[in-house]
Amino acid sequence: MIRKLYILTFLCLIFASYVAKGQGKLILEKETHDFGTIAEGTLASYVFRVKNVGKDPVVLTGVQASCGCTTPTWTKEPILPGKIGMIKAVYNSEGRPGPFYKSITVTSNNSEEPTHTLYIKGEVSTKDLKSGYTAEQKALSPRLAVGSTSHNFGKLEKGQKAVASFKVRNTGRQPLIIQGVQSAxxxxxxxxxxxxxxxGQVATLELTYVPAVLKEQTEVVTVSSNDIVMPTLRLTLKADVQENKASKNMLREGVKPVPFR
Incomplete structure (x- = not known):
C-alpha cells in the first residue's frame, strides 16, 4: 500500500512538472501604448494582443495593474498554438491630471518567460481641454476623418464575435493616435x-462586437483620439441578434446536451 502511494505521488510530481514546463510561448505585439494627451474624465482603453508561437496551449493565469485606476480584462480560455489572446487595459483619468505611466503584470504558464510587463502612458489635461487651444494649435492638430460612420452586421448569434472595419484618415498635420473606445x-x-x-495616412480601425442581448440592437461607439478639434467621434453598429443555434440544438437533445453531430 505504501509502495503504491509512493508511485502515485511520483507520477503526480512528473505530471505537475510537465504541465509547469509546457512548450507554450507568448510574444507581445507591443509592450507600451501611449494615449497621448487626454481630457480628464476620459476612460482611455487599449487592447494588447499576445500570440502563442509555442507547441502547447498557454493560459493567462493572472493580470495585475499597478494601481486601482487601471482595470484589466483578459482572455480566460487557453490560447492555442498559433492563436492570439487579448489583454484590455482601461485607464480612468477622472481626478488624475498630469502625466501617467502605469504597468500591467501578466503571468502565464509560458515555458520561457512566465511573466510579462505591459505599460500604458500619457498625460491627463483639464476637462475643458479643447476650449483652451489657439487657432494655430488647432490648425496643427491631427484630424480624424472616416468615410462611413455606421456598420450593419445583419444577423448575428448571441455571443458571436463580429468585426467591423472602418477606414480612418488623418487629415491634420501631426500624428493621430486612437486613444480608446466606449460603448454603453x-x-x-x-x-x-x-x-x-x-x-495624410489611412489606417484601419477594427471594432470587435460581441452581442449579449437579443433582437435588433444599435450600439453607439465613441472613439477618442488626440484630435483637439473633435476629440471624440461616434460610430454606430447595428445587428439583428438571435438565439445561439448550438444552444437550441443542445436543448432539443433532452437530458444530456450533445453539441456536435
Missing part, C-alpha cells in the same frame, strides 16, 4: 492597424 453595452473592443496614423 461594454461589449466593443478596438484595434488600430498602426499605433500612430501619420499626416
Amino acid at each position: 453595452c461594454n461589449c466593443v473592443t478596438y484595434r488600430s492597424s498602426v499605433a500612430e496614423i501619420k499626416a
